[in-house]
Structures are given as C-alpha cells and as structure tokens.
Amino acid sequence: MFKKILVANRGEIALRVIRTCKEMGIQTVAVYSTADSESLHVKFADEAVCIGPAASSESYLKISNIIAAAEITNADAIHPGYGFLSENARFSKICDEHGIKFIGASPDMIDRMGDKANAKATMKLAGVPCVPGSEGVIETFEDCVVTAKETGYPVMLKASAGGGGKGMRAVWKKEDLKDAWDSARQESKAAFGNDDMYMEKLIEEPRHIEIQIIGDSNGKACHLSERDCSIQRRHQKLTEEVPSPFMTTALRKKMGEAAVKASEFIKYEGAGTVEFLVDKHRNFYFMEMNTRIQVEHPITEQVINFDLIREQILVAAGVAILGKNYLPTLHSIECRINAEDPYNDFRPSPGKITTLHSPGGHGVRLDTHVYAGYSIPPNYDSMIAKLITTAQTRQEAIHKMKRALDEFVIEGIKTTIPFHRQLMDHPDYIAGNYTTKFMEDFEMKPIIEA
Numbered sequence: 474m475f476k477k478i479l480v481a482n483r484g485e486i487a488l489r490v491i492r493t494c495k496e497m498g499i500q501t502v503a504v505y506s507t508a509d510s511e512s513l514h515v516k517f518a519d520e521a522v523c524i525g526p527a528a529s530s531e532s533y534l535k536i537s538n539i540i541a542a543a544e545i546t547n548a549d550a551i552h553p554g555y556g557f558l559s560e561n562a563r564f565s566k567i568c569d570e571h572g573i574k575f576i577g578a579s580p581d582m583i584d585r586m587g588d589k590a591n592a593k594a595t596m597k598l599a600g601v602p603c604v605p606g607s608e609g610v611i612e613t614f615e616d617c618v619v620t621a622k623e624t625g626y627p628v629m630l631k632a633s634a635g636g637g638g639k640g641m642r643a644v645w646k647k648e649d650l651k652d653a654w655d656s657a658r659q660e661s662k663a664a665f666g667n668d669d670m671y672m673e674k675l676i677e678e679p680r681h682i683e684i685q686i687i688g689d690s691n692g693k694a695c696h697l698s699e700r701d702c703s704i705q706r707r708h709q710k711l712t713e714e715v716p717s718p719f720m721t722t723a724l725r726k727k728m729g730e731a732a733v734k735a736s737e738f739i740k741y742e743g744a745g746t747v748e749f750l751v752d753k754h755r756n757f758y759f760m761e762m763n764t765r766i767q768v769e770h771p772i773t774e775q776v777i778n779f780d781l782i783r784e785q786i787l788v789a790a791g792v793a794i795l796g797k798n799y800l801p802t803l804h805s806i807e808c809r810i811n812a813e814d815p816y817n818d819f820r821p822s823p824g825k826i827t828t829l830h831s832p833g834g835h836g837v838r839l840d841t842h843v844y845a846g847y848s849i850p851p852n853y854d855s856m857i858a859k860l861i862t863t864a865q866t867r868q869e870a871i872h873k874m875k876r877a878l879d880e881f882v883i884e885g886i887k888t889t890i891p892f893h894r895q896l897m898d899h900p901d902y903i904a905g906n907y908t909t910k911f912m913e914d915f916e917m918k919p920i921i922e923a
Contacts, residue, residue: 474790475499475550475574479543480514482554483533484842485859486766487514490552493782502546504539506532508850513842520546527852533557536564543573550574550789552782556854559765560587576789577743578764585739586762590633590671596759599738601731604750604758606673614654620672621650627675630654632661632668638708639664643675676750676758678908680719681705683748683763684732685773686741687784689794694736696729697773697781697799702748704896706819706912712893713769714806715776718867718905724755729798735762744770744785768859769807771840775863776801803863804870808878808896810841810858812849814887815917823851827885832877836863836870849886857888867905871897892917 477500480487491501491514503518508527515521522542525532532538534557543551551568553559553576562583568575578586586592590609597603607620610633621628621644630653632640640661642653658668681702688694701717702710716725732747746763770781777799788794813819829845841858843849849857860881862873878894895918896902901911 475786477502477519477546477548478550478552478576478786479504479539479546479548480518480552480554481533481539482552482557482559483509483512483514483853485840485856486554486556486768487512488517488842489840490554490782491518493780493786494552497783497786499786502542502548504533504542506852508852511847513844522546527850529557529852536561536567539564540567540571540573544571548573550576550786552576552785553765555765555768560763562587574789576785578745579742582739582741583764586764588633589631589635589761590669592762593671593759595739596735596762599735601735601738601747601759602757604673604676604760607671610669610671614651617654617670617672618647618650621647624672624674627677629673629675630657630670631673632657632665633671634665634667634669635661640668640670641708645675676752678753678910679703680717680751681710681748681760681909682717682719682728682751682757683746683767684728685767685770685781686732686736686745686747687781687788687794688736688741688743688745689788690742690791691793692737692740693794693796694733694741695794695796695798696732697777697779698801699725699728700767700769700772702769703907703909704902704911705909710769710809711889711912712806712808712896713772714804714867714870715772716801716804719751719755721755724751724757725800728757731757731759733798735759743788744781768809768856771838771859771861772805772807772863775805775838775861776803803865804867805861805863806867806870806874808860808874808893809856809889810860810881810883810893811855811889812857812886813855813889815889815892816920817887819889820887821851821855822887823849823855824886825849826883828882829884830880830882832860832880834873834877836873837861837877838863857883860893871903891920 479502503521524538558564562580566580662668685697838861864870
C-alpha cells in the first residue's frame with residue numbers, strides 16, 4: 474500500500490480524497506495555488522505545497538510543478554481527482570517515468586477513450602451499441618454533407634477533443650449545416666486547440682444515464698449501477714440521482730452488461746464511467762467514457778455503501794476487485810451548489826462567504842471545502858458544494874432534499890440553492906418525467922419578499 478499520496482487537485486474533491494487517505498492510514502500532500510491558500514484541503518492535509526499563482530495553467534495544470542511537489546515530499550502516488558489533469562495522458566506517463574503511481578487510467582487508456590471518435594470506434598469493436606454517425610473524424614465539409622445525409626437529420630456535430638458542451642451543434646436541416654460546421658470548429662479550436670469534428674444522430678427526448686464501473690489490473694471489471702444525469706444546463710450537470718426514475722430491471726441489466734463489456738474489452742483499470750444516451754423507447758447508445766472519478770460519485774456510494782475513492786486506491790495498489798455487480802438498495806439525489814446567480818442567467822458569483830449554516834440530519838451528506846469567512850476565487854469552476862440526500866424511496870429523498878435545502882444558508886454570495894429548491898417542487902421532476910432538454914423550458918419563480 475502507498476505510504477503518501479499527493480492530491481493534484483483543489484476544493485471539495487481534494488478534501489474528499491484526503492479524508493479517505495487518512496482513514497486508510499496514508500499520509501497526504503495537498504497542492505495549492507496562491508488563490509487557494511485558505512482552502513480546507515490545504516488545512517487538513519498532512520503537508521501542503523504551493524505550486525504557483527492563481528491561473529490554472531501556472532498551478533493545477535503545471536505538470537512540472539506537481540511532479541516537483543511529489544518528489545520533495547516523497548509521495549509515492551498521485552490522485553488527480555476530476556478535471557484538471559485527471560484525464561491527461563502525458564501527466565499519467567510522466568508520473569510513471571518518475572516512479573510515482575498515477576491513481577487513474579494508463580496513458581494508453583486515456584488516449585484511447587479521451588478522443589471521442591476513437592472511443593466510439595473502439596466501443597463498436599467491443600459490441601457496445603453506439604449512436605449512428607461518422608466512422609471517426611470528418612475530414613472535410615463535403616464529407617460532412619454526405620455523412621449527414623446518410624445518418625439522417627437531425628444530427629449533432631461534436632468536437633472530437635470536446636467536453637463541457639464546447640464545439641457541439643445540433644443541426645435540424647441541410648441549410649443550417651455549413652454555419653454549424655464553421656462555428657463548431659472555431660469554438661473547438663479555441664477551447665481545445667483542435668478543430669476535429671465527428672457527427673452523430675441527434676437522439677430526441679434523450680436521457681443521460683451513466684454506469685459506474687471499476688476495473689482491476691487483471692482485466693476484470695464490475696459495475697455499480699447507474700446514475701441519471703439528465704438535468705443539465707448547457708451540457709453541464711446540475712443534479713443527479715440513482716436509481717434513475719426511467720430505469721427498468723431489464724434495461725439496467727443490459728446497460729450494466731454493456732458497460733462491463735466495454736471496460737473489459739479495453740482492460741480498463743481504475744474507477745471510470747461509461748456514459749450513455751437513452752431514447753424514449755429505452756434504446757441506449759454509448760456516448761463517452763470518463764477515465765476518472767466523477768463529481769457525482771457520492772450518490773453511488775450512498776446507495777451501495779461503498780467508498781469509491783478507497784476502491785480507486787486499492788486497485789492502483791494492485792488489489793483485485795470482488796468481481797460482483799452492485800445494485801442500488803436506496804435512493805440518493807445530489808444537488809450541485811454553485812456560486813452562481815440563478816436569477817441572472819446563472820452568472821458566476823465569487824466573493825466572501827459571510828454566513829454559512831450547513832444542513833444535517835439522517836440521510837444528509839454535504840461535501841464541501843468552504844466555510845464562513847472563506848473567499849471563493851473567480852479563477853476556477855463555480856461549484857462550492859454537493860448536497861446529497863438518501864432515503865428508502867425517491868419521494869422520501871426529494872422531501873429530505875427540500876428540508877436540507879431550506880436549512881442550507883450561504884450569505885455574502887449568490888448560490889444555486891434557490892434553483893434546486895424550486896426544482897424539487899417541479900411537477901415534472903417529481904414525476905421523474907425529464908430529459909436533457911428539461912432546462913430549456915425551466916423558469917425561475919420570482920423572489921417573494923417577506
């Protein structure tokens with residue numbers, strides 16, 4: 474087992490990893506930028522090293538600084554969390570070259586699954602259902618026209634190196650294809666330094682349902698059931714739940730088997746997520762694979778009583794998985810609490826938290842790195858907390874979430890707490906009747922002054 478793990482991340486996920494390491498008797502090293510010197514992950518780690526200024530490019534994305542921090546503290550492993558360098562093949566390779574275990578996917582695995590066009594081709598070979606579309610990157614606009622005709626409108630143009638909704642365009646008719654092609658490539662080039670595009674059939678009334686998997690170094694994998702991530706805004710998840718209200722026993726079995734097949738086909742090692750689009754007829758199609766821990770992993774932990782971070786560390790240390798699949802025994806919902814103003818188009822709201830009262834009680838979990846007096850820097854993602862409620866049934870989990878949101882007080886900044894509170898009262902959400910298009914028609918109710 475590892476003696477000391479450096480956590481190459483910040484905020485709540487860094488604190489989350491540090492907590493599990495401490496429970497396992499493993500020493501921890503936090504890295505931080507100058508903007509994060511007062512973050513809880515810095516305070517709770519056994520050691521902390523400043524790796525640069527506020528800009529991510531000069532700190533959390535600066536591989537040389539992170540490796541140097543690992544070497545001067547004698548860390549024998551690095552946990553990358555999610556985001557930043559967690560799916561960076563070069564970082565994984567450099568860790569290996571320096572004799573430091575990267576607690577995540579191998580460079581080859583990240584390369585194979587990080588490029589969405591290649592990932593789709595690989596999954597086709599594995600026999601996993603894929604969305605109809607191009608057989609890899611589309612070289613020219615003329616090829617784009619032919620592929621769209623063969624696929625059938627509507628289609629979706631996607632950046633091959635994309636993520637977070639960047640470089641994506643829905644095209645409903647041929648006349649709109651050229652503008653979509655040009656703008657998507659331009660956006661992809663600006664965001665990722667790569668304008669390669671591929672095309673898929675646009676799935677109407679889609680659900681975004683992902684399967685959590687764990688694979689070991691022996692090529693064996695298991696799944697830990699699904700998460701429904703369909704409530705999204707601009708392709709960014711807002712809330713997730715498990716089990717999915719759209720799921721059936723037969724569909725879970727098919728999707729779980731497909732995810733395990735995908736993982737074992739590529740001999741995947743570590744925690745990962747196989748993401749699917751599911752249409753209104755419950756046909757499912759491979760979308761992408763995330764070769765890291767997910768933001769929403771706590772709801773899976775809650776319904777199967779399983780520490781996914783601990784399992785990541787064990788697998789990285791060479792421990793074989795049990796090989797059994799896990800099914801949810803409870804219902805869990807996660808609301809991402811962002812420092813954003815839901816009454817002003819979710820505009821970011823960095824600043825100092827003057828008052829904070831955390832919710833509690835049975836079945837309530839709060840993952841956060843903030844506290845009263847903490848100043849949220851404007852340099853990073855706006856998520857500041859994850860509120861999770863777990864109960865015997867979905868209805869009970871929703872009621873518990875309402876109560877927890879009512880207790881959750883954050884002053885000094887704007888947050889998405891009011892949005893989530895209104896979402897929990899929305900009749901379509903309560904009925905489980907939602908798709909990835911849900912937010913297109915959602916409107917915040919006005920504030921009623923007391």
